[in-house]
Amino acid sequence: MGWCLQIGSSVVISPVLAHALGPGQFGALSSAIALNQILIVVAVLGADRAVVVEHNQDSGLAGARTLLALSAVVGTAVTSVALVTAGAWTPVLGLSQHVDVVWPAVLWTAPSAFVQVCLALLMAQDRLRAFTVLNFLATVASQLVGLVLLGARPGSAAAYAWGGVVSLAAAAVLAVVLTRPTLRGVRAEGLVARAVAIGVPLAIAGLSTFVLNASDRLILQRWLGSEEVGRYQIAYTVGSVVVILIGATSAAWTAGLSAIRDEVRRRDVLGTSRDEMVGILLPVVIGLTCGAPVVLSVVAPPSFRTDSLVPVTYLVLVTAFPTVVSTAAERALVMARRSRPIAVSVLIAAVSNVVLNIVLIGPLGVTGAALATVVASGLQAVCLWWYTRRQGLWPRSRVRTVLAAGGTVALGGCALALPALGVDRWLLFGAGVACLPWFAWRIRLAQRRERAV
Incomplete structure (x- = not known):
C-alpha cells in the first residue's frame, strides 16, 4: 500500500x-x-534491488x-551530465519547444533516484x-506542491514540474536522516562487485523497460505531436493502474522472498503468489474495460476525444497478464543472483516495441502504440518463462489459471x-461496478490459499 501512494495520487492528479x-x-x-524515467533508471543503476539483497x-x-x-x-553525476548536454538531445526528442518543462524534469533525477534506493532499504528493514x-513526501506532496504552483501560473506545465x-x-x-548513508566501507571486499553484478544487468533491463513502456510516448511526440501524446497518456493512465500495482506489489515482496533461505519453500511461495495475482486480475481487467468509456469521459475533457481511446485502455489492461509472468520470473532470478537473463529478455522486448511502434503508429495512431506494447510485453514474458523453466526456477501454473x-x-x-x-455506456459501467464483489472474493480466496502454502 505504501508503494501505491504514487499510483493513487497520479490517478487523482492526472484528470x-x-x-x-x-x-x-x-x-x-x-x-x-x-x-525523467529513463534518467532515474540510469541514476539508480539497479541499486534498489542490490541494497535489499545486500542487507538481507x-x-x-x-x-x-x-x-x-x-x-x-x-x-548527482547523471543529473549533471543530462543538464550539460540538454542542448544536444532535446531537438532529437522533439522537446526543443518545451525546455521550460524539461529542465525541472531533469532536476527530479538525483533526489528521485536516491529516495528510491532509500525506500528499498526501509522496506528491507x-x-x-x-x-x-x-x-508520501516524494510522491503525493510533490504533486500537491506542483498543483499549488500551477494555480499561481494557470496552464503552465513547467510550474507544476517545479513543484516536484x-x-x-x-x-x-x-x-538522509532516516537511513544515514555513509561511504565508510566502500573499499570493502566484494561490496561494490556484488552490487555491480546485480545492479548493472538490472539497470540495462530498466533502460530496456523504459523503452518498452515509455518510448511510445516519445515516438508519438516526434511523429504526431504533443496533443496525441496527451490523449494517449490519459488512456494509458487509466489502464496502467493495474500494471503499476503489480510492479509495486513485486517490489514489496522482494524483501520477503529474499529472506526465505529454503529454495523449495521460496519456489512454492513464488508460484502461489503468481497464480493468485492472475486470479485477482480477472475481475479487474473485465471491470475496468467495461467502465472505461465512462471513466475516460470523466477524467478528460471533450478535447481529448475519449471515445476513440477505449481500445488503448483495454490493450494496456491486457499487458497486466504478461507483466505478472515477467515480474514473478524476475523475482526468482534476482533471488538466484541471475540478473543477466532479465536484461536480455527486456532488451529483446524493447527493440521489438520500438520496431512495432514505428510500423503501427502510422496506420493505427495511438491504438497502434498500445498494441505494440502488448506484443512486446508478451514477448518478454515468454523469454523469461522459457529461461526460468529451463533452470528449474519456475513452478508450473495451474491449467485453469491459464485458461481463465x-x-x-x-x-x-x-x-x-x-x-x-x-x-x-452507463450500462457497461454498471457491469464494471458489478465486478467489485468478484474482486473482493478473489482477494479473500488468495489469502486463504496463501495461508495454506
Whole structure:
C-alpha cells in the first residue's frame, strides 16, 4: 500500500492536469516525465534491488548504507551530465519547444533516484512508518506542491514540474536522516562487485523497460505531436493502474522472498503468489474495460476525444497478464543472483516495441502504440518463462489459471464492441461496478490459499 501512494495520487492528479493544461501542455509534461524515467533508471543503476539483497543476505546494514551513499553520487553525476548536454538531445526528442518543462524534469533525477534506493532499504528493514512518510513526501506532496504552483501560473506545465523539484529535494534530506548513508566501507571486499553484478544487468533491463513502456510516448511526440501524446497518456493512465500495482506489489515482496533461505519453500511461495495475482486480475481487467468509456469521459475533457481511446485502455489492461509472468520470473532470478537473463529478455522486448511502434503508429495512431506494447510485453514474458523453466526456477501454473486469463482477455475484447452495437455506456459501467464483489472474493480466496502454502 505504501508503494501505491504514487499510483493513487497520479490517478487523482492526472484528470486534474488534463483539464487544467489541455492536450498540448499535458502531452509535453508526459514526455518530460518519460524522459525523467529513463534518467532515474540510469541514476539508480539497479541499486534498489542490490541494497535489499545486500542487507538481507550479505554484509547487512553497514554495506547497505554504503550503497546508499554511492547511489547519491551516481545520481548527482547523471543529473549533471543530462543538464550539460540538454542542448544536444532535446531537438532529437522533439522537446526543443518545451525546455521550460524539461529542465525541472531533469532536476527530479538525483533526489528521485536516491529516495528510491532509500525506500528499498526501509522496506528491507520493515520500517513501515518511516517508509510511508518518505514515500508520501516524494510522491503525493510533490504533486500537491506542483498543483499549488500551477494555480499561481494557470496552464503552465513547467510550474507544476517545479513543484516536484521542491518536494523531492526535501524528501532527499529526510531520506538522509532516516537511513544515514555513509561511504565508510566502500573499499570493502566484494561490496561494490556484488552490487555491480546485480545492479548493472538490472539497470540495462530498466533502460530496456523504459523503452518498452515509455518510448511510445516519445515516438508519438516526434511523429504526431504533443496533443496525441496527451490523449494517449490519459488512456494509458487509466489502464496502467493495474500494471503499476503489480510492479509495486513485486517490489514489496522482494524483501520477503529474499529472506526465505529454503529454495523449495521460496519456489512454492513464488508460484502461489503468481497464480493468485492472475486470479485477482480477472475481475479487474473485465471491470475496468467495461467502465472505461465512462471513466475516460470523466477524467478528460471533450478535447481529448475519449471515445476513440477505449481500445488503448483495454490493450494496456491486457499487458497486466504478461507483466505478472515477467515480474514473478524476475523475482526468482534476482533471488538466484541471475540478473543477466532479465536484461536480455527486456532488451529483446524493447527493440521489438520500438520496431512495432514505428510500423503501427502510422496506420493505427495511438491504438497502434498500445498494441505494440502488448506484443512486446508478451514477448518478454515468454523469454523469461522459457529461461526460468529451463533452470528449474519456475513452478508450473495451474491449467485453469491459464485458461481463465485467456478467457478474460477474450471477454474484454468482446466488451469493446458493445458500444458500437448500441449498448449504453452507463450500462457497461454498471457491469464494471458489478465486478467489485468478484474482486473482493478473489482477494479473500488468495489469502486463504496463501495461508495454506
